[in-house]
Amino acid sequence: MALRIILDTMYVIGIISDKKYLPIAQAIDDGKIDSMVSVITITELIKVLGMVDRKKAIKTVSQLKSSKIDIKVLGLPIAEKAGYLRLKYDIPTADSLIGATGIIHKASHILTNDAHFNSIKSLIKPINYSQVLKLIKKL
Numbered sequence: 001m002a003l004r005i006i007l008d009t010m011y012v013i014g015i016i017s018d019k020k021y022l023p024i025a026q027a028i029d030d031g032k033i034d035s036m037v038s039v040i041t042i043t044e045l046i047k048v049l050g051m052v053d054r055k056k057a058i059k060t061v062s063q064l065k066s067s068k069i070d071i072k073v074l075g076l077p078i079a080e081k082a083g084y085l086r087l088k089y090d091i092p093t094a095d096s097l098i099g100a101t102g103i104i105h106k107a108s109h110i111l112t113n114d115a116h117f118n119s120i121k122s123l124i125k126p127i128n129y130s131q132v133l134k135l136i137k138k139l
Helices: 009-017 019-029 040-050 054-065 076-089 093-104 115-120 129-138
Strands: 003-007 033-038 070-072 109-111 125-127
Touching: 003 009, 003 093, 003 129, 009 019, 009 040, 009 054, 019 033, 019 129, 033 040, 033 093, 040 054, 040 093, 076 093, 076 115, 093 109, 093 115, 109 129, 125 129
Parallel strands: 003 033, 003 109, 033 070, 109 125
Antiparallel strands: none
């Protein structure tokens, strides 16, 4: 059974362009990780990477779109859930949309280093790089 994980934006950059994250990328390609991102990640990638290098931003988004990472679009259930997460836990809007996407699409974990996801750990469990590597080894 695959590990169902939503990826926070900064991990997407790593998985696509940094050899350090090759074990995670390989687990995604092998079907050990059923990975997803919120469509808001596209916005964040363009903004964050585009401020430094527009060509890298375009290339990274293109690579994401052609990868096995499932891009989940926003809809009313995600928007509502994100609003409640924002209201109850005071998570920034983009992150509440990412968290809500994972919750609505039944992800068990969110791969992140963002501490504010800790406030919703009863809904979706934050997991970091070393933790996901340990889980991959068990699969």
